[in-house]
Every structure is written in structure tokens, then in C-alpha cells.
Amino acid sequence: MLVIHRRIEPQPEWSAELHLTFEARSKSRLRCFSAAGEDVGLFLQRGQPPLYDGECLQAEDGRIVKVCARPEQLLHVTCTSAFELTRAAYHLGNRHVALQVGDGWLRLLDDYVLKAMLEQLGAQAHSIEAPFQPEHGAYGGGHHHSRHGDEDFNYPPKLHQFGVRP
16 A cells, blocks of 8 residues: 655656545545555645645655546536626635636536526536636635634634734
């Protein structure tokens, strides 16, 4: 089994590839297979951002492994105006939907309920198959509503520290 514990900077050469969906790239612990069929165990540091397309990892045996975003069924959303696109993004964000943002378009995992909502808002939502690389979020480390044990949640970069005065 190819065992991986380290994320490294992108490299010009690699010896194996992992083709993973966004959900799989979001896990810190994962058993999967390389593109060549080799058994792989990912044991990455918890609380890190999802692996991104093109990122490199280093296996215990020194080999470099490239992460490739596997194409997924997505909704490609466009609108006739920037206002309508912003409105669609607001409604998707209000539902905590993972969202990829492009120049004049949005992409999300295919969902017939969200597609109907978007069409009601006047957006055009077409099914496509493509790699999915959504925004990670402003606070970096995930999302929670808990107030207990906040000291355990360190979300770099800290954009705001509400209630803290110098």
C-alpha cells in the first residue's frame, strides 16, 4: 500500500496520480486507488483545506503523487445579468452549497431541487460533467455553529474578531 502523510508544493514530475471527486479530496483519511490501480492510504493532517487539482503529495517511500480532480456531474449556472448571478450565489450560499465561482458562471454538484430553485430565480442551469473545485471559504477551516470549545477552531486567515478590542 502506498501510504501518504505529506502535502508538498506542485512538482514538475510525479510517479502516480490520484483521480478523486471533491468529496474524496475533502477527506483527511481515505483509502483509494491510484490511476494505475495501486492501493493508497491517505493520512493527512486534519483541518486542512481540501486537496486541489494539481496538488502534489509525497508518499512514505518518497514517491511524488499528483492529485487530479475527477470529472463530476455538475450544474453550470449562468444568468443574463451580474445582479441575477449574484442573487443566485446568495441563495445557494444561504443553503451552504459548495460553489465554484467563475467569470460569469457558478458551478455546483448536480441537484434537481437546487436546479428548480435556480430556474425560478431566472438562472439557466445546465448539467455538465467537469472537475469540481469549489471555493474553500473565507475562514479556511470549515464551518460550525458551536460556541463551546471555540479555542479549538483556528480558522486562518482571521478576517474578523468580533467583540475584540485592542
